[in-house]
Amino acid sequence: MSHLMDCKHNTELLSQSQDRPLTWRERMAMRMHLMMCKGCRNFEKQLAIIRKAAQELTRKL
Amino acid sequence: MSAIDPDDLQQHRSYLLRYAILQLRDPHLAEDAVQETLIAAIEGRSKFTAQSSLRTWLVGILKHKILDMLRKRAREPQLNVAEGEDENELVDALFKENGRWASPPQTWNEPEQAMENAHFWEVFEQCNRHMPLNSARAFMMREFMEMTTDEICQELSISTTNCWVILHRARLALRECLDLNWFGNAR
Structure with a gap:
């Protein structure tokens, strides 16, 4: 649980969840952290926006 | 009679060029990639089936040309920049x-x-261009060319872990840039 309040580590998990399936343990740790951290919840939403924008851009060029 | 009219190809030219510039960050190289793509398309037009749209088919060819150029460029020593220190600096600046x-x-x-x-x-687009080169290359492959991380690792000859790290830094950098230059302005 040492990582529980570690946003830096948590953003790595959030980012990697776009590249690989996270383990059950990682997902739990991530969810726990997100419940307590507004900054990381915003970061999670923003990652999704960035991915959507990247996909949109190739259509828009 | 062929299914593709060379005039139709020209219509997609500017799209292809912008696609290539985004990925290669070099207008001259991008121009070459598009030129080669159009030539390959004309030569291979009998292979085009109306099952996909012409643009999708052209982008498919262009992706191969871009990868070829990235490979060539990776072999040129001056562009093999060492893992950017600046990329670490960004992460250090973002977190306590x-x-x-x-x-x-x-x-x-x-x-x-x-x-x-x-x-x-x-x-x-500007934020994408301003990403450090290593990050940008991996990020473009992942998000624009929709390659898997395994494919990217192979392409860049890096470990999977390294690939995740690089992609993460790219997203952090892009997020910062968008926040500073767009979303932050609305607040």
Whole structure:
């Protein structure tokens, strides 16, 4: 649980969840952290926006 | 009679060029890639089936040309920049020593509306261009060329872990840039 309040580590998990399936343990740790951290919840939403924008851009060029 | 008219190909030229510039960051190389793509398309037009759209087919060819050029460029020593220190610096600046955000991300208002705005796309493209080279290369492969991380690792000859790290830095950098230059302005 040492990582529980570690946003830096948590953003790595959030980012990697776009590249690989996270383990059950990682997902739990991530969810726990997100419940307590507004900054990381915003970061999670923003990652999704960035991915959507990247996909949109190739259509828009 | 062939299914493709060379005039139709020209219509897709500017799209292909912008696609290639985004990935290669070099207008001259991009121009070459597009030229080669159009030539390959004309030579191989009998292989085009109307099952996919012409643009999709052309982009498929272009992706191969871009990868060829990235490979060639990777062999040129001067562009084999060492893992950018600046990329680490960004991460260090974003988080405090205990791992908490130095300045936690704030809500981004109305992202859907941003995507309707031409100026947003200029900012987005600029932010992509300003990413450190290593990050940008991996990120483009992942998000624009929709390659898997395994394919990217192979292409860049890096470990999977390294690939995740690089992609993560790319997203952090892009998020910062968009926050500073677009979403932050609305607050």
